[in-house]
Amino acid sequence: MHTLDHAVVQFIVGFGLFVVGFYVLINGYYLCIHVLALLELRDDVRESRWDPPFRRFASPFYPGIGIVVPAYNEAATVVESVQSLLALNYPEVEIVVVNDGSTDETLERLVENFDLEAVEAEVPIDVPAEEIHDVYRSTIYEELLVVDKDNGGKSDALNAGVWLTDMPLFCAVDSDTVIDRDALLELVGPFLERPETAVASGGVIRVANECSIEDGIVKSVTLPKTGLPGLQVMEYLRAFYSGRLGLNRIKGLILISGAFGLFRTDVVREIGGYRQDTITEDFDIVVRLHRHLMDEGRAYTVDFVPEPVAWTEVPSTRRVLGRQRRRWYRGMVETVVTNRRMLFNPTYGRVGTVVMPLFVAAETIGPLVEGIGYLVLPLAWYFGFLDVEFVLIFFLLTTGFGVFLSWFGVFSEVWSFNRYDSPSQIVRLLWYGVLENLGYRQWKTLVAWQGLLEYLKGVDTWGAMERAGFGTEEE
Secondary structure: OHHHHHHHHHHHHHHHHHHHHHHHHHHHHHHHHHHHHHHHHHHHHHHHHHOOOOOOOOOOOOOOEEEEEEEOOOOOOHHHHHHHHHOOOOOOEEEEEEEEOOOOOHHHHHHHHHOEEEEOOOOOOOOOOOOEEEEEEEOOOOOEEEEEEOOOOHHHHHHHHHHHOOOOEEEEEOOOEEEOOOHHHHHOHHHHHOOOOEEEEEEEEEEOOOOEEEOOEEEEOOOOOOOHHHHHHHHHHHHHHHHHHHHHHOOOOOOOOOOEEEEEHHHHHHOOOOOOOOOOHHHHHHHHHHHHHHHOOOOOEEEEEEEEEEEEOOOOOHHHHHHHHHHHHHHHHHHHHHOHHHOOOHHHHHHHHHHHHHHHHHHHHHHHHHHHHHHHHHHHHHOOOOOHHHHHHHHHHHHHHHHHHHHHHHHHHHHOOOOOOOHHHHHHHHHHHHHHHHHHHHHHHHHHHHHHHHHHHOOOOOOOOOOOOOOOOOO
């Protein structure tokens, strides 16, 4: 019994040391990424303020863009989203809304608000999508096309739009998203700077909850009250103005948000479009582009542009948010497993040898280890296996450093293209940075474990995302 107790103590102490060492490594990675992001942001802000490379409509060489909008049961927000796209400042666009077998009034709302009429359209035989029934064009807005097809999922709907558009570039946009009017002019920048090598670029996603949106245009920006939407503001700031900017600095961007990304149409068709058997198509498509182009030895760039903004409604209840995050985690694991031969493989440059391994450690393994730590370390201290100083080190490395990174994100927001510009909003952002690490962060480790179990069980459902619709300011 004494030997068994000693073995248990040794295991717990050893695990505790592993957890602390692991988080020293992960926090070092996060710190490096955040510092790199600050350097990248400095250059982007300087360029934007003093030497804007592309003035509105100044270049005659803007490539045409097909805006592909998959829509499944999005009756609450689809009209506002399409209105925002119709109001975009860009020389040549075609908006392709793909109704993916909706069971609500999504198609009816589109027909009613945009006066749609069925048209004859050539549907490519090789389109990797479910059966397309009808193609409609608006009699009011010639650039608006609506595709009605059988339900096949988001990737399937995106493929229908990608194969139906004739534009050299396409922008994947969620149907619950509103885009700033000049966003495409900024997002297309890498394709104008490097037309031979640019294959993808992504912009910033911000939280639209409680903002005033009229006719598809954000009239005023309001920071959500304390609650889940407010906490998600911090996550989005950190993910875009720190995480993706830092990866962009080292040419290692492996994720472009599915709510707002611009791609070369022909290259995406080369790799067969979006995979229908994945539930995080945005992560999967970018990793596969890296893999395909490196396998072929082709020069290419994938860029993050911090100025263009798309606004999206985020979940406001724990039930819906938990469903979304479990799906994200399952899809992340699935994409990593599918592309596992890239890990530590010098064939794929720094993406394979540095970015993906550290991403897997931080985003896939990290929440699982942290979740175990929240259980094991306090229990070990309670039973006398660890002293209180050791437990405090663990919480400082997780919760304490999390607050620091959140405040780092707030600093980046204030210093750059800030939309939350009042002192009271900045103070609330700082408070959210503390609050998200006291309960919310711990809940997300539980969600990660649930997502892993769902992945192991083979769960592949998308899950309904209920929308309240974009609101307006109270008069």
